[in-house]
Structure formats: C-alpha cells, structure tokens
Amino acid sequence: VLxxxxxxxxxxxxxxxxxxxxKRTRIQPFLPxxxxxxxxHITTNLAEALSGIDxxxxxxxxxGIRPVFEQVKALRVPDCPIVLTSKGxxxxxxxxxxxxxxxxxxxxxxxxxxxLSGPGYAEEVIRGLPTSVVASAYDPKATMQICxxxxxxxxxxxxxxxxTGICYGGALKNVIAIACGIADGLSLGWSxxxxxxxxxxxxxxxxxxxxxxxxxxxxxxxxxxDLCMTCSSPTSRNFRFGKLIAQGYPLKAALEEIKMVVExxxxxxxxxxxxxxxxxxxxxxEAVHEIVYGGMNPYxxxxxxxxxxxxxxxx
Amino acid sequence: VLxxxxxxxxxxxxxxxxxxxxKRTRIQPFLPxxxxxxxxHITTNLAEALSGIDxxxxxxxxxGIRPVFEQVKALRVPDCPIVLTSKGxxxxxxxxxxxxxxxxxxxxxxxxxxxLSGPGYAEEVIRGLPTSVVASAYDPKATMQICxxxxxxxxxxxxxxxxTGICYGGALKNVIAIACGIADGLSLGWSxxxxxxxxxxxxxxxxxxxxxxxxxxxxxxxxxxDLCMTCSSPTSRNFRFGKLIAQGYPLKAALEEIKMVVExxxxxxxxxxxxxxxxxxxxxxEAVHEIVYGGMNPYxxxxxxxxxxxxxxxx
Numbered sequence: 001v002l003x004x005x006x007x008x009x010x011x012x013x014x015x016x017x018x019x020x021x022x023k024r025t026r027i028q029p030f031l032p033x034x035x036x037x038x039x040x041h042i043t044t045n046l047a048e049a050l051s052g053i054d055x056x057x058x059x060x061x062x063x064g065i066r067p068v069f070e071q072v073k074a075l076r077v078p079d080c081p082i083v084l085t086s087k088g089x090x091x092x093x094x095x096x097x098x099x100x101x102x103x104x105x106x107x108x109x110x111x112x113x114x115x116l117s118g119p120g121y122a123e124e125v126i127r128g129l130p131t132s133v134v135a136s137a138y139d140p141k142a143t144m145q146i147c148x149x150x151x152x153x154x155x156x157x158x159x160x161x162x163x164t165g166i167c168y169g170g171a172l173k174n175v176i177a178i179a180c181g182i183a184d185g186l187s188l189g190w191s192x193x194x195x196x197x198x199x200x201x202x203x204x205x206x207x208x209x210x211x212x213x214x215x216x217x218x219x220x221x222x223x224x225x226d227l228c229m230t231c232s233s234p235t236s237r238n239f240r241f242g243k244l245i246a247q248g249y250p251l252k253a254a255l256e257e258i259k260m261v262v263e264x265x266x267x268x269x270x271x272x273x274x275x276x277x278x279x280x281x282x283x284x285x286e287a288v289h290e291i292v293y294g295g296m297n298p299y300x301x302x303x304x305x306x307x308x309x310x311x312x313x314x315x
Numbered sequence: 316v317l318x319x320x321x322x323x324x325x326x327x328x329x330x331x332x333x334x335x336x337x338k339r340t341r342i343q344p345f346l347p348x349x350x351x352x353x354x355x356h357i358t359t360n361l362a363e364a365l366s367g368i369d370x371x372x373x374x375x376x377x378x379g380i381r382p383v384f385e386q387v388k389a390l391r392v393p394d395c396p397i398v399l400t401s402k403g404x405x406x407x408x409x410x411x412x413x414x415x416x417x418x419x420x421x422x423x424x425x426x427x428x429x430x431l432s433g434p435g436y437a438e439e440v441i442r443g444l445p446t447s448v449v450a451s452a453y454d455p456k457a458t459m460q461i462c463x464x465x466x467x468x469x470x471x472x473x474x475x476x477x478x479t480g481i482c483y484g485g486a487l488k489n490v491i492a493i494a495c496g497i498a499d500g501l502s503l504g505w506s507x508x509x510x511x512x513x514x515x516x517x518x519x520x521x522x523x524x525x526x527x528x529x530x531x532x533x534x535x536x537x538x539x540x541d542l543c544m545t546c547s548s549p550t551s552r553n554f555r556f557g558k559l560i561a562q563g564y565p566l567k568a569a570l571e572e573i574k575m576v577v578e579x580x581x582x583x584x585x586x587x588x589x590x591x592x593x594x595x596x597x598x599x600x601e602a603v604h605e606i607v608y609g610g611m612n613p614y615x616x617x618x619x620x621x622x623x624x625x626x627x628x629x630x
Contacts, residue, residue, distance in 0.1 A: 119509035129503055130621055132510035134628050153621060156510075158628040188444055194434035194544035195447035195471075198536050200542040205534075216629050219520075219534045221513050229509035232547040306445055306468060313449050314531050 001125060001155055002057075003038025010041045012049035019044045030260070034126045047075050055081045058101070061261050062088025062171070065097050069104040080117060081142050081149075083135075084115045087170035087226075088263045089270040094277075096167035098138070111139035114146050115163060117222035118172035119229035125155060132156040134221040136163040158221060164218025168208035172271055173226040174238045174264030176200030178288050180231040180245050181242020196284060197231050203282040207271060210278045211252050238264040245291060246298050265292055283308060316440060316470055317372075318353025325356045327364035334359045345575070351443045362390050370396045370464060373416070376576050377403025377486070380412050384419040392420050396457050396464075398431045398450075402485035402541075403578045404585040411482035411594075413453070426454035429461050430478060432485035432537035434544035440470060449536040451478040473536060480532025483523035487586055487600075489553045489579030491515030494599050495546035496557020497606060497613050511599060512546050518597040522586060526591045553579040557611040560606060561613050569619040578609055598623060 003009045009039025011012060013019050021029065026036045043049050050056070056078045060068050065086060072078070082105075084097045093100070102110050125131050135146040135157050137282040147157040160166055179200060183192050201293050205218040229235040241262045244256040255262060272289045283305055290296035318324045334357050336344065341351045365371070371393045375383050387393070397420075399412045408415070416427045429452025439448050450461040450472050458619050462472040475481055492516060498507050520533040521558060532538065545551040556577045559569035570577060587604045590595050590597040598620055603612035 061425065083564065119513070120506045121504070124504040124506045127504075130510065130617060131506040132514065156621065157626055158625055159356065160628040182370070189436070189439040189442075190524055190544050190548045190550075191439045191446040192444055193436045193547075194540045195536065197543045198434070198534075198540035199447065201534065219513075219516065220628050221510065221537070224516065224534070224539060225513035228512045228543065228546075229505050231543075232508075233505045235505075296582075302445060306471065310462065310464045310466065310471055310473055313475040313535050313574065314529075 001150060001152060003036065005152060006038070008039045008041070010049045010053070012043055013047055013198075014044060016044055016153055023025075024282065028122075031123050031126065034123060036126075044073055050075055050078065053078065053080055055083065055145075057083045057085060059085045062086050062090060062097060062266060064264060065090065065100045066104060069101050070099060072106055077109060078112075080112065081137070081145050082109060082113045083116075083146055084113070086263075087117065087167075087174065088267050089168075089171045089274075091266050091270045094274045096164055096268050098163060098167065101136075111137075112142050113138055114142050114303025115167055115170075116150065116157070117166045117226070118144065118158075119221060119225040121156070121229070121233075123237070128154045130154050130156075132158065132221055132225070134160045134166050134225075136159045136160040136166045154185050160217060160222075162214045164176060164211060165208055166222040167215035168211065168213050168219075169218050169220070169223030170226055171238040171263070171267050172204040172207065172285075173200075173223065173230055174262075175268045175285050175288055176204065176227055177230040177236055177238035178242035178262075178264045178268065178292070179234075179284050181239040181244075182288070182291060183242075183302075184239070184245040185243040186298055186302065188302070193231065197227055200284050201227055203280070203284055207278070207280045207282060210280050211274070215291055237262050240286070241265070241271065242288075251292060264288075268292060318355045318468060320352065320467060321353070322464075323354045323356070325358060325364045325368070327361055329359060331359055333508050342454075343437075346438050346441065348578050349438060351616040353440075357468065361386055364629060365390055365393065368393065368395055369624050370398065370460075372398045372400060374400045374410075375580060377401050377405060377412060377581060380405065380415045381419060384416050388420050392424060393427075395427065396452070396460050397424060397428045398461055399428070401578075402482075402489065403582050404433065404483075404486045404589075406581050406585045409564055409589045411479055411484065411486070413478060417453075426452075427441050427457050428453055429457050430482055430485075431461065431465065431472070432481045432541070434536060434540040435470075435475075436544070436548075437612075438552070443468050443469045445471075447473065447536055447540070449473045449475045449540075450479050451481045453478060475532060475535065476539075477529045477532040478530030479526060480523055481537040483526065483528050484533050484535070484538030485541055486578070487519040487522065488515075488538065488545055489577075490583045490586055490603055491519065491542055491555035492545040492551055493557035493560075493579045493583065493603050493607070494552075496559075497556040497561040497603070498557075498617075499554070500558040500561025501613055501617065503617065508546065512542055515599050516542055516600055518595070522590055522593070522595045522597060526589070550610075552577050556580070557603075566607060580602075583607065
C-alpha cells in the first residue's frame with residue numbers, strides 16, 4: 001500500500017533466505033500470485049532499515065514485539081510515528097502491543113505510537129479490493145498521520161481515539177475465530193456460528209471494557225469487522241486451526257498443518273488469565289482454552305455452553 | 316420447537332392447498348427434508364385457530380401483519396401473550412411490527428405483546444442444532460413467558476428489555492444482507508464484506524437509536540447476530556437477491572428466481588424514508604435503494620461509498 005502511493009519503503013527481515021527470495025522475485029512466498037510494486041528495498045540490516053525513516057511500521061508477531069523493539073532501542077529510538085500491525089496480547093504481561101513498545105522504547109515515544117487494526121486480507125489489499133480498517137494512536141495527531149499515510153482510493157483508514165479498544169478487538173477476535181472453526185468442524189450450522197460470533201463479541205467487549213476500552217469500539221472495524229471476516233472465511237488461520245482441532249487433530253499436528261503463526265492459541269491463554277484476574281465471565285474463551293489445552297471434547301464444551309443459565313442479553 | 320416440547324400447536328394458513336399438503340405429509344414444502352414432529356393441528360379456519368389459545372405466534376410477512384391482525388380483531392382480541400416473529404418495518408408507517416399489532420388490536424394488548432428475533436434458520440432449529448435468539452415484550456413478564464415457552468436444550472432465548480431495538484435489528488439487517496450479496500456478486504472479497512457488515516451495523520444502529528432503541532441491542536443477537544448469519548450464508552434470500560442484482564438480473568427477474576419474499580427490498584424503502592426524515596446518514600442503505608430502485612450501476616455505488624470523506628469511526 002505504502003509503496004503503491006509512491007513512498008520509499010524499506011522492509012527488514014532477519015531471514016537471509018527470505019530476503020534473497022524477495023529481492024530476486026519481489027514475491028512474498030505466502031502470496032504467490034502477487035508481485036510487489038513500487039519502491040521497496042529489502043534488507044536484513046536493522047540499522048540500515050532504521051536510518052532516516054519518517055515512519056516505523058511493525059509487522060512481526062505478538063511474541064516478537066518485545067525482542068524486536070529491544071533491538072531497535074539498542075540502535076536508536078525512532079522520533080517518527082511507530083505503527084503496530086500485529087494482533088495479539090503479550091502473553092506474560094497481558095498488555096496490548098503498543099504498550100509493550102512504549103515499555104521497551106520509553107515513555108518519550110508514547111505520543112507517536114499507534115496501531116492499525118481491522119478486517120483486511122493482505123492479498124485483497126494488494127489487489128486493490130475495497131478495504132476499511134481503523135487506526136488509533138495515544139495522541140490524536142499521530143492517529144491522523146497514520147490515517148493520511150495509509151489511506152488510498154481502495155484502502156480506507158478510519159481514525160479512532162480508543163487505542164486499547166482497537167488492540168483488544170484485533171487480538172481477542174482470534175479466540176472466537178477458533179471457536180467458530182471448532183463449530184464448523186462439528187457441523188453445528190450457521191445459526192450456531194452466528195450465536196458464537198455475537199456472544200463471543202459480547203465477552204470480548206466485557207473484557208476490553210474491564211481493561212479501559214470503550215464498548216462501542218469493539219462493535220467497529222476492529223472487533224466486529226475483524227470477527228466477521230475471520231469467522232467466515234475458510235482462509236483464516238485461526239478458523240482453520242479450530243476446524244482441525246474439532247476433526248481430532250492434536251494441537252501440534254494442527255499447527256504443523258497450518259504452517260503460519262496461529263495467534264489465537266496464545267491470545268486465548270492471555271485472555272483467559274486476564275478474565276479470571278478481572279472476574280469477567282468468558283465462557284467461549286474458557287471453552288476454547290479447555291479444548292485446546294485441557295483436552296476437553298468439543299461436543300462436551302458445546303453442551304456446557306448450551307446449559308449455562310440464561311441471563312438478560314446485555315448483562 | 317413448541318410441538319417438540321409437548322405443546323399443542325394449531326397452525327393456521329389461508330392456503331387450502333398448503334393446508335392439505337401439510338396435513339397429509341407433515342412436510343413444509345420449503346423444508347423438504349423435515350417431517351414435523353409432535354402435536355400440530357393444521358387449519359384454514361382462523362376462529363378455530365384462535366379458540367382457547369395460551370399464546371399467539373405470528374409468522375406471516377411484514378406486509379401481512381396489519382390485514383391478519385384486522386381479521387383476528389374481528390373474531391376476538393386474544394388475552395394471552397402475542398409473539399411476532401416476522402422481521403420488517405411496516406412500509407407505510409415506518410413502525411416496528413409489534414407496534415402495528417398494538418395499533419390494530421388496541422392498547423389493552425400492549426403488555427402482552429412481544430417479538431422473537433435473532434439468528435436461527437428454520438431447518439437448523441428443527442434439526443436441533445444449537446441456536447440462540449432474543450425475545451422482548453413491552454412488559455418484562457411477557458418477555459419471560461416467551462423465553463420460558465420457547466427455550467429448549469438446543470434453542471436458547473435470551474430476554475432483552477428493548478423491543479424497539481430487537482425489531483430494528485431483525486428488520487434492517489436484511490438491507491445490509493442485500494448489500495453484501497451485491498458485493499459478493501461483484502467479487503469484491505472478504506475484506507469488503509466485513510467492512511459492509513460493520514459499517515452497515517453502524518448505520519442501522521444510528522437509525523435505531525434515533526427511533527428510541529438502545530445502541531447495545533443492535534450489537535446483540537438481533538442486529539449483529541442476524542447480520543453475521545444472513546450476510547455469510549449463501550442460503551439467505553436477501554443475500555442471494557443482492558448477488559443476482561449484481562449479476563445483472565432486473566428486479567422482477569431476481570425476485571422470480573428467489574421465489575420467497577425478500578423482505579429487504581421493502582425494508583430498504585421504509586428505512587431510507589425514515590433516515591431522510593430523521594436526518595440519519597445511511598450511505599449503504601441509500602446505495603442499495605439506488606441500485607434496486609434507481610437503476611444505479613453497482614460499481615458506481617461502490618466508488619461513491621469509497622470516496623465518502625472519512626470521519627471518526629464512531630461518529
């Protein structure tokens with residue numbers, strides 16, 4: 001997106017082999033049909049990548065944030081907007097990812113730090129299909145810088161003032177996507193999936209609000225939007241992982257089948273720990289946790305969910 | 316559902332042929348694989364159907380509510396809970412359907428009148444697949460009566476105090492389902508669909524709130540839940556209708572292809588009129604209205620949507 005707008009992009013990876021493939025072919029192995037357009041320089045040298053930048057865009061994994069930003073700090077603390085695009089919660093601290101970046105790089109970078117979240121498949125974005133996402137930074141000025149930098153005629157970036165909310169939405173939806181995949185693997189039908197998505201968003205919203213988010217943020221592009229895409233599309237990793245689990249694959253075999261990182265299995269642990277600490281009932285997250293880590297039979301989990309006492313819908 | 320719980324059910328239809336088919340086969344022509352179980356008596360005699368009932372369940376169409384309740388009134392005003400299950404807005408008045416029932420049968424029935432809404436495919440419900448829906452009546456006592464009467468081990472009915480909200484959610488989602496069908500017909504991808512669902516729910520919520528609903532209701536089973544199911548499943552009539560329109564079918568030909576009532580095309584008119592009256596921006600509803608009734612090219616509509624100025628997400 002940025003290169004297509006004429007920005008000079010430097011892409012850093014630690015993987016020497018990947019770097020040479022990218023340099024030679026300009027094709028990301030995970031997106032075999034897309035040749036990157038525009039001015040993109042590939043490097044494995046972080047110091048080179050950080051030199052003279054106007055914006056730093058992070059795209060590693062939730063677990064990678066802390067070690068990568070430690071490396072960045074050792075070289076220089078950037079004095080430009082820092083945009084996080086990974087979706088997850090740090091497992092050890094339960095923190096949202098921009099908070100981890102601030103913790104590592106120091107309070108001085110808070111006002112320039114933000115996140116991009118919401119429903120957009122890389123392949124569709126590159127093909128120029130209409131996509132709408134959301135951005136939020138700790139400071140509104142940085143939010144608008146991120147929106148203006150990324151927005152194109154086919155990629156709309158809505159500003160939002162609730163950075164905590166958009167990060168929880170993007171992270172926690174992956175747990176519900178696993179639940180929907182499990183339901184699909186059990187052939188429970190469309191009605192069950194719609195109920196899982198809705199009640200899933202309900203419990204996500206409760207946890208996010210207990211952590212300082214605004215309720216309405218979770219009903220937006222990061223949260224509901226993400227959920228709509230991840231829980232319906234057979235190409236979502238978390239959804240596919242859930243489906244494999246329901247079909248009887250052990251955890252390790254399911255992960256080997258997917259090949260890429262399934263963030264939801266880490267987010268699930270962090271979310272379930274947070275939920276217990278804050279006393280927020282999260283029956284769907286609990287069920288996913290029990291199925292993935294406790295070996296609970298998925299049918300038994302469905303039965304437990306269906307037998308819970310029914311409360312007023314919004315409570 | 317009710318017959319499976321042991322209730323004595325009387326099913327009334329004006330269609331003599333359908334009544335005789337149902338009596339003979341116990342199979343609804345639209346659900347050819349399902350033989351109805353339990354005590355269900357079929358009749359074309361409304362007086363017989365109304366005699367000695369403990370609950371009246373309406374399942375006609377939005378346009379049928381007023382004439383059918385006029386017939387009911389001419390015979391007797393029921394003194395039991397009245398549950399509306401149609402999803403729509405009355406086109407002439409813009410009213411929610413329980414309001415139309417109260418208008419026809421009189422204020423004396425308000426406290427006993429309610430609605431059932433949310434994501435449940437008839438076929439899945441009958442097969443006993445897990446389903447969660449929502450009920451609300453003007454009086455909380457009636458709400459609980461509806462929940463208790465309908466809830467089974469596989470069909471969960473959540474109570475909600477906001478009858479206006481659940482009715483708007485169930486009705487307006489059909490317009491967004493048409494929009495998603497159009498996007499699918501144009502092969503716009505998963506990201507575009509997720510954005511349409513999210514921004515669609517955003518505008519639905521604004522209209523519903525302007526009419527006295529609570530914002531959170533629309534994020535629940537009627538609203539978000541309905542939307543998740545209707546906009547993802549190829550079996551949804553409104554979604555299929557939108558897809559046909561995008562593929563170039565004229566309005567009439569698309570309706571002939573679907574065969575059943577496509578409530579969204581009526582709701583779209585009512586919603587768009589209400590939106591203009593109340594000055595609520597509803598760009599997606601407006602686009603569907605223009606495509607279906609104004610002959611606008613769907614690609615042109617997408618371009619207009621993508622060129623709108625970007626505002627703060629929750630405004």
